[in-house]
Amino acid sequence: MPAAQTRFIDPAALARISNLSLVAKMVVQGFISGLHRSTFLGRSIDFAEHRPYMPGDDIRRLDWRLFARSDRFHVKEFEADTNANFLVAVDVSRSMDFGWRGIRKLDYARFLAGSLAAFSRSQRDRVGLGIFDHELREFVPPSAKHLETVLQHLARANPPPEADTRKRKTASDLGPPLAQLGAALGRRGLVAVVSDFYEPPEQVLAAFDRLLVAGHDIMAFHVLDPAEVDLDLDGIPGFEESGTRFRDLESGALLDLSPTRARERYREAMAEHTRALRAGLVRREVDYVLTDTGTPLDFALFRYLSEREGRRRRR
Amino acid sequence: MSFLAPLFLLGGLLVAIPIVLHLTRRRREPVPFPSFLLLQLTSATARFKRRRFRNIPLLILRCLALLLLAAAFAEPVLRGGGLAGGEGTALDRAVLVDRSLSMTVGNRMATAREAAQEELSGLGREDRAIVVAFDGRAAALTELTGDQGTLAPAVANLSVGGGGTSYAPALGLAGRLLPAAPGRRREVVLISDLQRSGFEDGRPQPSLPPGVELRVRQVSASPPANAWIAEVTVVSEGREQLALTAEVGFAPSPAAPEWSGEVELFLSGRQVDRKTLTAAADRMTTVRFDPVLRPSEPLAAEVRLPEDGFPGDDRFHLMIHPEAAIRVADLGGSPPSVYVSEALGVGVAPGFLLDRAPARGEGAVRGALEAAQVALVRDPGRLDAGAMRALGDFVEGGGGLVMATGPRRLSRAATEELEGFAPAVPGGFVDRDPAGRLGDLAARHPIFEPFGGEGSAVLGTLAFFRYRDLAGVRPDAAVLGRFDDGKPAIVESEWGEGRTLLFASSLDAEWTDLPRRAAFVPLLHRMVEFAAGHERIPVAYRVGESVDPGAAFRLPGGPVGEAEEVLADSPSGERTVLDGMDALRLVEPGFYRARRPGAAEFRQIGVNPALAESDLRTLDPAEVRIAAVAAAEGDAQTAANPVAPDLPGRAAAWLLLAGFLLLLVSEAWAANRSVASGVPG
Numbered sequence: 002m003p004a005a006q007t008r009f010i011d012p013a014a015l016a017r018i019s020n021l022s023l024v025a026k027m028v029v030q031g032f033i034s035g036l037h038r039s040t041f042l043g044r045s046i047d048f049a050e051h052r053p054y055m056p057g058d059d060i061r062r063l064d065w066r067l068f069a070r071s072d073r074f075h076v077k078e079f080e081a082d083t084n085a086n087f088l089v090a091v092d093v094s095r096s097m098d099f100g101w102r103g104i105r106k107l108d109y110a111r112f113l114a115g116s117l118a119a120f121s122r123s124q125r126d127r128v129g130l131g132i133f134d135h136e137l138r139e140f141v142p143p144s145a146k147h148l149e150t151v152l153q154h155l156a157r158a159n160p161p162p163e164a165d166t167r168k169r170k171t172a173s174d175l176g177p178p179l180a181q182l183g184a185a186l187g188r189r190g191l192v193a194v195v196s197d198f199y200e201p202p203e204q205v206l207a208a209f210d211r212l213l214v215a216g217h218d219i220m221a222f223h224v225l226d227p228a229e230v231d232l233d234l235d236g237i238p239g240f241e242e243s244g245t246r247f248r249d250l251e252s253g254a255l256l257d258l259s260p261t262r263a264r265e266r267y268r269e270a271m272a273e274h275t276r277a278l279r280a281g282l283v284r285r286e287v288d289y290v291l292t293d294t295g296t297p298l299d300f301a302l303f304r305y306l307s308e309r310e311g312r313r314r315r316r
Numbered sequence: 317m318s319f320l321a322p323l324f325l326l327g328g329l330l331v332a333i334p335i336v337l338h339l340t341r342r343r344r345e346p347v348p349f350p351s352f353l354l355l356q357l358t359s360a361t362a363r364f365k366r367r368r369f370r371n372i373p374l375l376i377l378r379c380l381a382l383l384l385l386a387a388a389f390a391e392p393v394l395r396g397g398g399l400a401g402g403e404g405t406a407l408d409r410a411v412l413v414d415r416s417l418s419m420t421v422g423n424r425m426a427t428a429r430e431a432a433q434e435e436l437s438g439l440g441r442e443d444r445a446i447v448v449a450f451d452g453r454a455a456a457l458t459e460l461t462g463d464q465g466t467l468a469p470a471v472a473n474l475s476v477g478g479g480g481t482s483y484a485p486a487l488g489l490a491g492r493l494l495p496a497a498p499g500r501r502r503e504v505v506l507i508s509d510l511q512r513s514g515f516e517d518g519r520p521q522p523s524l525p526p527g528v529e530l531r532v533r534q535v536s537a538s539p540p541a542n543a544w545i546a547e548v549t550v551v552s553e554g555r556e557q558l559a560l561t562a563e564v565g566f567a568p569s570p571a572a573p574e575w576s577g578e579v580e581l582f583l584s585g586r587q588v589d590r591k592t593l594t595a596a597a598d599r600m601t602t603v604r605f606d607p608v609l610r611p612s613e614p615l616a617a618e619v620r621l622p623e624d625g626f627p628g629d630d631r632f633h634l635m636i637h638p639e640a641a642i643r644v645a646d647l648g649g650s651p652p653s654v655y656v657s658e659a660l661g662v663g664v665a666p667g668f669l670l671d672r673a674p675a676r677g678e679g680a681v682r683g684a685l686e687a688a689q690v691a692l693v694r695d696p697g698r699l700d701a702g703a704m705r706a707l708g709d710f711v712e713g714g715g716g717l718v719m720a721t722g723p724r725r726l727s728r729a730a731t732e733e734l735e736g737f738a739p740a741v742p743g744g745f746v747d748r749d750p751a752g753r754l755g756d757l758a759a760r761h762p763i764f765e766p767f768g769g770e771g772s773a774v775l776g777t778l779a780f781f782r783y784r785d786l787a788g789v790r791p792d793a794a795v796l797g798r799f800d801d802g803k804p805a806i807v808e809s810e811w812g813e814g815r816t817l818l819f820a821s822s823l824d825a826e827w828t829d830l831p832r833r834a835a836f837v838p839l840l841h842r843m844v845e846f847a848a849g850h851e852r853i854p855v856a857y858r859v860g861e862s863v864d865p866g867a868a869f870r871l872p873g874g875p876v877g878e879a880e881e882v883l884a885d886s887p888s889g890e891r892t893v894l895d896g897m898d899a900l901r902l903v904e905p906g907f908y909r910a911r912r913p914g915a916a917e918f919r920q921i922g923v924n925p926a927l928a929e930s931d932l933r934t935l936d937p938a939e940v941r942i943a944a945v946a947a948a949e950g951d952a953q954t955a956a957n958p959v960a961p962d963l964p965g966r967a968a969a970w971l972l973l974a975g976f977l978l979l980l981v982s983e984a985w986a987a988n989r990s991v992a993s994g995v996p997g
């Protein structure tokens with residue numbers, strides 16, 4: 002392992018810890034200790050402006066010093082809300098139930114979502130959770146007290162039975178669950194979507210558009226397994242380079258292919274897919290992070306936040 | 317290369333099983349993949365549908381194992397010649413044609429000739445052949461040559477002989493006549509009816525030298541029903557008559573399960589008796605003809621059956637000789653011994669005539685012994701000195717004496733007389749409890765001939781509770797047997813022209829169980845015949861035997877001297893001139909004739925087919941090949957000939973089996989490895 006990565010935690014090691022709360026805490030503490038000089042820490046309490054007091058405003062936010070100087074009531078406003086809503090949406094469709102070289106994608110997604118929630122809570126955000134496959138399965142509304150609830154739901158999150166997915170013609174469909182999520186979220190907030198995005202890019206973007214128009218800030222975490230990136234499944238029982246029968250985890254369909262002959266074309270298709278996703282999401286100012294299950298979680302968080310801060314400064 | 321059991325090669329078709337299994341066996345669970353969204357974009361170029369063999373190394377192992385197993389069961393025969401030269405090399409072929417008597421059945425001989433001609437006509441330009449005819453013996457009819465002008469006439473002139481069947485000499489001769497030569501393949505073709513008796517246990521087994529292939533052509537169909545005369549016996553019927561009995565055997569066939577017919581007796585070509593007989597299957601049936609008068613000169617006799625599928629064994633030839641019965645004087649034979657009289661009352665010709673004679677008075681005894689050839693004394697204590705003196709003179713003059721002991725003690729005078737000519741004198745009594753046994757026999761002595769080599773085993777079981785200690789055995793006497801305490805039991809000596817046999821125990825049942833045992837009759841017969849100087853000569857002979865012509869034909873002048881010749885004519889008229897001590901080999905059934913040069917009168921003997929030849933049961937050609945190859949294996953091991961390596965069938969089969977087992981182990985290892993790695997097997 003390169004020296005630069007030795008301080009990050011191997012996801013496979015995290016997979017051996019059954020307590021998701023502990024996992025999230027370990028990741029966030031390690032992440033924070035690595036970022037203690039970061040400028041992000043004071044971001045949520047930066048002063049923005051004063052505005053005249055309106056009936057109904059909390060009198061605890063009155064600026065008494067300005068009242069002493071001007072004899073007028075004004076309230077302070079900060080650049081960001083200290084108690085912003087943060088909701089993490091995790092894809093638990095059957096395609097996430099895959100892992101060969103490391104941990105399952107679903108496990109990685111749960112660790113990532115838990116870590117994001119714990120990190121957000123450490124920023125005093127209200128955290129909530131959405132679990133979906135082709136529809137919204139579970140929803141925990143954002144709240145300052147919901148971190149443990151979120152982590153418990155994440156720990157129990159599992160793919161639906163295979164029979165359920167085979168009844169549907171298209172296994173992945175991001176539109177309905179994200180629309181349901183948008184409707185459930187009454188207040189604008191930050192939404193992190195963790196999925197493998199096995200859907201045509203235009204459908205993914207259309208689904209995101211429904212959240213964007215509601216004013217939500219979106220982060221997209223694209224989680225893949227290294228084996229599916231390279232179509233290198235050598236060692237899986239039944240896999241032969243010359244000819245293998247594949248089974249679609251989503252639909253149960255079978256496909257006979259020669260991996261040797263399909264590999265190059267597959268890699269091109271995968272690159273085109275991620276490129277199209279990244280381009281469309283960037284155009285919509287959606288933060289896109291492509292990661293694989295071999296990447297340490299805190300490293301993924303660090304990369305994401307670095308990118309996000311860079312973009313914030315450019316705005 | 318050839319195969320002993322080529323049908324097993326069909327087992328090679330079993331390779332279809334692993335091939336089909338490797339083609340059609342259901343794969344394991346398909347490989348799960350998250351989504352076909354991107355994968356199916358590649359299917360236009362990467363999809364495969366054709367059936368493919370999975371785990372090809374394992375498939376090859378399994379197919380190879382099955383093929384080796386099939387080949388091993390087929391028993392390949394790899395010969396040195398085959399290895400050296402292959403099919404394209406020149407061929408040396410020995411054609412062995414059976415001409416034994418059984419080839420007269422049906423058209424076997426004609427079929428054999430045709431088969432031999434086929435073998436010869438199939439020769440190539442560089443090939444050579446040799447024709448060998450055989451029955452009990454084998455003879456090469458040609459040299460090893462490629463000249464069809466020599467080979468074809470030899471086969472065309474082949475005819476049936478009268479001999480029995482033995483394959484060993486023919487195969488042995490063929491092996492010797494086919495020299496090993498580089499680039500030449502050697503082959504023996506056996507054309508025969510394949511009689512089983514040619515391979516019977518106890519006979520030499522056929523053998524071929526290493527590197528010689530054997531092909532077998534059987535010319536017989538299923539054997540026909542066959543009746544045959546196995547033996548004819550001439551027994552004495554009183555002083556003037558003889559009776560003939562014939563043993564008839566019958567082997568049934570599905571078409572003829574029973575046999576019934578007339579058995580005829582011919583004397584000097586004239587039918588004298590006829591009996592109707594129903595013969596039981598697979599057992600001997602005895603037919604007894606009416607008695608005939610003892611002939612005054614040798615008489616040719618013939619017993620005939622109606623001709624059947626195998627006519628060669630339907631006649632039995634024998635000679636009846638004009639010998640009178642051996643006259644035995646039973647000195648002091650009152651009361652008569654029922655055991656002795658019964659024993660001497662039976663037996664083959666010439667038989668015995670037992671007369672009672674007085675035991676006392678020299679003149680009376682001399683008178684009784686005048687007509688006798690053998691004097692029988694069952695208790696010498698009965699004889700007085702005069703009788704003993706007359707007995708001594710009788711022996712000295714050429715008479716025979718068979719003396720047992722009895723309860724009476726000899727007088728001193730009689731003892732002195734007895735000491736003058738007897739090998740020993742009966743002494744004290746010896747009582748045995750438990751019984752004494754007979755042992756230390758001179759097994760080759762003529763009196764023990766009926767027991768063959770098992771005289772000690774048969775006579776050793778006799779129990780002797782009392783006997784006399786034979787004291788003062790003369791130095792020139794021969795002790796023919798002793799009791800288990802070392803005392804002499806039977807002593808023989810010659811005095812003058814006569815012979816004396818002295819038996820230490822009794823010929824009655826008081827002292828021993830000998831008279832009640834089966835061995836008593838032949839033993840007493842041989843003792844009397846030996847004492848009488850009678851030489852038993854068979855009334856008939858078998859094909860294949862070699863005889864002393866002087867003794868067998870009873871030619872005047874006694875045994876053939878070195879300077880004397882004998883002219884012998886076979887039944888087919890072929891004359892043989894025998895010099896000196898030459899033996900005459902009997903090769904065909906019928907009456908042989910012989911005379912000395914210058915003599916006008918011929919003497920005859922009857923010769924009959926070998927008894928085994930009547931057994932028409934046959935062997936399977938594969939059995940013959942296996943027997944010959946097995947014998948060759950033994951020869952090869954002892955010969956240790958490094959120039960002509962040979963891989964006989966059995967060895968090759970074992971090698972293939974070993975290979976099969978090795979592949980089986982490899983297959984198990986490979987299959988386990990495939991399972992462990994998840995590759996479907």
